[in-house]
Amino acid sequence: MNTKQAPTHPLTQHINLDEPLDLSCYKEAGGYDGFKAAISQPSDTVLSILKDSNLRGRGGAGFPTGLKWSFVPPRDDSGSDRYLVVNGDEMEPGAFKDRWLLEGAPHQLIEGLLIAAHTISATVGYIFLRNEYSLAADRIQKSLDECYEAGLLGKNILGSSLCFDIHIHTSAGRYICGEETALINSLEGKRANPRSKPPFPQVAGLWGKPTIVNNVETFFNLPNIILYGAEWYQSLGRHKDAGTKIYGVSGRVNKPGLWELPMGTPIREIIEVHAGGMCDGYKLRGYQPGGGSTDFLLPEHLDTPMDYNEIGAIGSRMGTGTIIVLDDKNCPVDMVLNLVSFFAQESCGWCTPCREGLPSATYILQQIENGKGKLEDLDYLLDIVEMVAPGNTFCALAPGAAEPLQSGLKFFRDDFEQHIKDQCCPYH
Amino acid sequence: MNPMGNSSQAIQASIIQTDKRQIHACLTEGIRNEINHLLDHYPQASGASIDALKIVQNHYGWVSDDAINALAIHMQLPVSDLESVATFYNLIFRKPVGKILLHPCNGISCMLMGYRDFFGAIQQSLNISDGETTQNNHFTLISLPCLGACDKAPVMLKTGSGQEDKLFTNLQPSMVDHIIAELEQKKNKPRQGGDIK
Ligand SMILES: Cc1cc2nc3c(=O)[nH]c(=O)nc-3n(C[C@H](O)[C@H](O)[C@H](O)COP(=O)(O)O)c2cc1C
Ligand code: SF4
Ligand code: FES
Numbered sequence: 001m002n003t004k005q006a007p008t009h010p011l012t013q014h015i016n017l018d019e020p021l022d023l024s025c026y027k028e029a030g031g032y033d034g035f036k037a038a039i040s041q042p043s044d045t046v047l048s049i050l051k052d053s054n055l056r057g058r059g060g061a062g063f064p065t066g067l068k069w070s071f072v073p074p075r076d077d078s079g080s081d082r083y084l085v086v087n088g089d090e091m092e093p094g095a096f097k098d099r100w101l102l103e104g105a106p107h108q109l110i111e112g113l114l115i116a117a118h119t120i121s122a123t124v125g126y127i128f129l130r131n132e133y134s135l136a137a138d139r140i141q142k143s144l145d146e147c148y149e150a151g152l153l154g155k156n157i158l159g160s161s162l163c164f165d166i167h168i169h170t171s172a173g174r175y176i177c178g179e180e181t182a183l184i185n186s187l188e189g190k191r192a193n194p195r196s197k198p199p200f201p202q203v204a205g206l207w208g209k210p211t212i213v214n215n216v217e218t219f220f221n222l223p224n225i226i227l228y229g230a231e232w233y234q235s236l237g238r239h240k241d242a243g244t245k246i247y248g249v250s251g252r253v254n255k256p257g258l259w260e261l262p263m264g265t266p267i268r269e270i271i272e273v274h275a276g277g278m279c280d281g282y283k284l285r286g287y288q289p290g291g292g293s294t295d296f297l298l299p300e301h302l303d304t305p306m307d308y309n310e311i312g313a314i315g316s317r318m319g320t321g322t323i324i325v326l327d328d329k330n331c332p333v334d335m336v337l338n339l340v341s342f343f344a345q346e347s348c349g350w351c352t353p354c355r356e357g358l359p360s361a362t363y364i365l366q367q368i369e370n371g372k373g374k375l376e377d378l379d380y381l382l383d384i385v386e387m388v389a390p391g392n393t394f395c396a397l398a399p400g401a402a403e404p405l406q407s408g409l410k411f412f413r414d415d416f417e418q419h420i421k422d423q424c425c426p427y428h
Numbered sequence: 429m430n431p432m433g434n435s436s437q438a439i440q441a442s443i444i445q446t447d448k449r450q451i452h453a454c455l456t457e458g459i460r461n462e463i464n465h466l467l468d469h470y471p472q473a474s475g476a477s478i479d480a481l482k483i484v485q486n487h488y489g490w491v492s493d494d495a496i497n498a499l500a501i502h503m504q505l506p507v508s509d510l511e512s513v514a515t516f517y518n519l520i521f522r523k524p525v526g527k528i529l530l531h532p533c534n535g536i537s538c539m540l541m542g543y544r545d546f547f548g549a550i551q552q553s554l555n556i557s558d559g560e561t562t563q564n565n566h567f568t569l570i571s572l573p574c575l576g577a578c579d580k581a582p583v584m585l586k587t588g589s590g591q592e593d594k595l596f597t598n599l600q601p602s603m604v605d606h607i608i609a610e611l612e613q614k615k616n617k618p619r620q621g622g623d624i625k
Pocket of ligand 3: 093094095096533534535536537538539573574575576577578581582583
């Protein structure tokens with residue numbers, strides 16, 4: 001346990017968007033102390049701290065990170081490679097949190113990777129970035145160069161037995177690359193179709209070797225968990241889940257943006273206090289709590305804590321934690337159309353329900369929005385929702401597309417019906 | 429002994445010659461060095477496919493059939509593998525594009541904040557639709573999904589080979605003419621650090 005004052009904002013304390021801290025400034029501010037603490041302990045101990053911390057993956061599914069890592073088989077003497085992958089694809093509609101971290105504090109990401117490398121005996125790390133994040137790529141590369149020079153990467157890091165290299169891979173634009181097994185195929189230079197599980201990547205991932213894929217924000221959590229302990233980390237949350245979380249709001253609010261807040265902060269506080277509430281002349285109709293692939297929620301849900309289980313209990317998902325606000329002057333049908341057509345376009349085409357179902361849904365939504373809808377179209381849309389339900393498709397892309405569609409049909413049914421009755425969009 | 433031996437060897441040699449010429453024509457030494465450097469990052473050459481396609485594109489603006497053939501020979505990968513990758517990813521261009529690529533974001537937050545009006549204005553100003561290139565080859569317009577800057581919506585990303593990326597934020601239709609004029613002016617300014625070495 002560290003005696004220094006624990007940070008209140010462990011994810012963003014080092015963020016500087018104008019010019020991120022270079023290695024010496026980062027170290028001076030306590031950077032790489034978490035890694036030093038990790039490497040002085042056996043990897044089993046580090047893994048149990050992580051498990052006890054209750055850290056859940058920040059990429060959308062909220063899977064417990066320590067548990068995920070524990071599936072990696074123990075190291076044998078074959079010297080064969082084991083991989084770590086940072087998922088920095090961030091193409092979820094309405095999600096913009098990872099960019100902030102990547103551009104603002106690249107050394108904290110590298111430190112997280114080093115801790116993970118020690119824990120699962122990884123040999124190579126890949127930072128997978130979406131193509132558009134070129135500023136992040138440049139800044140991370142600069143930080144990697146500094147680390148190699150200082151002996152923090154490469155062979156026998158800080159005199160230990162740890163040998164670890166990190167490479168940046170910039171993608172070429174496909175949302176499906178964010179799905180972890182599709183990402184692995186993409187890193188191998190293939191089309192990004194997801195793989196069937198099992199085998200899970202932890203056992204047989206990149207080039208058939210044990211591989212851990214985690215979100216950017218997940219890695220950012222690691223240094224302080226190791227430095228200040230599981231108990232401290234748990235105490236940061238306001239509800240059941242541990243730690244802090246990057247929350248964001250976009251849409252017609254006064255101060256759209258991102259904030260690091262205690263896990264479990266109520267939605268109302270995020271929208272009304274941090275985002276400054278709705279802009280003058282606009283009312284809150286509904287919102288997606290965690291990006292484009294999460295079910296709509298209503299004003300009546302505002303007092304729910306933004307916590308994985310709580311949001312799940314009211315029928316949506318925490319997802320990326322970036323809230324998209326629908327105001328009363330934008331058309332809900334149009335919003336659903338925008339989202340579903342995105343998912344249709346980004347379908348990798350591997351399985352039939354997604355490849356055929358999403359374009360059909362897009363077409364029907366277009367007809368309704370353009371004043372050519374029929375009442376039975378709404379039943380067709382519900383059929384498609386069922387067709388792409390979890391379990392009927394190869395990956396979670398299509399079920400994610402169904403979330404705004406089904407909840408949109410449920411909460412904004414009157415709007416859909418009015419489009420059909422009036423044969424026009426009442427908002428345009 | 430095969431009576432055709434000599435001439436088949438000659439044919440073989442001439443194929444190798446053509447291959448070499450083909451590689452050299454498309455893949456300059458600078459491009460090859462950059463690709464070779466990336467090959468070190470992966471245990472198998474295929475891992476560098478996407479990077480290699482992007483390196484070629486960064487140099488020429490797009491990826492031609494000749495370039496794919498040359499890459500296949502240089503990286504010792506099947507042409508069909510490279511082709512299948514090149515056609516899967518949205519940002520590998522298999523047709524020539526303009527000097528500057530303009531990518532207005534059509535993601536949900538940008539749509540809610542007025543992307544359509546801005547997009548209408550820029551189409552009108554450039555006199556092209558989505559996916560098209562202006563006659564003078566200066567601009568190609570391709571909408572992209574959420575660019576990860578939703579708090580500054582609507583946004584547009586400017587890219588292009590040899591160009592510095594730039595993100596335009598909080599856009600309004602009235603800003604189009606100013607943006608286009610500014611880009612026309614800077615069009616020929618090379619990217620910091622220059623082109624591929
Ligand atoms: C279609 C699709 C897109 C995804 N995109 C991302 C992404 O951009 N970034 C991310 O971290 N996870 C994304 N995920 C989730 C990943 O599959 C995976 O769960 C995550 O990277 C694991 O990291 P975590 O445990 O740290 O959350 C996506 C999943 C699906 C189905
Ligand atoms: S659900 Fe869609 S994206 Fe996922 S594997 Fe099937 S076709 Fe591909
Ligand atoms: S929706 Fe346009 S930047 Fe996210």
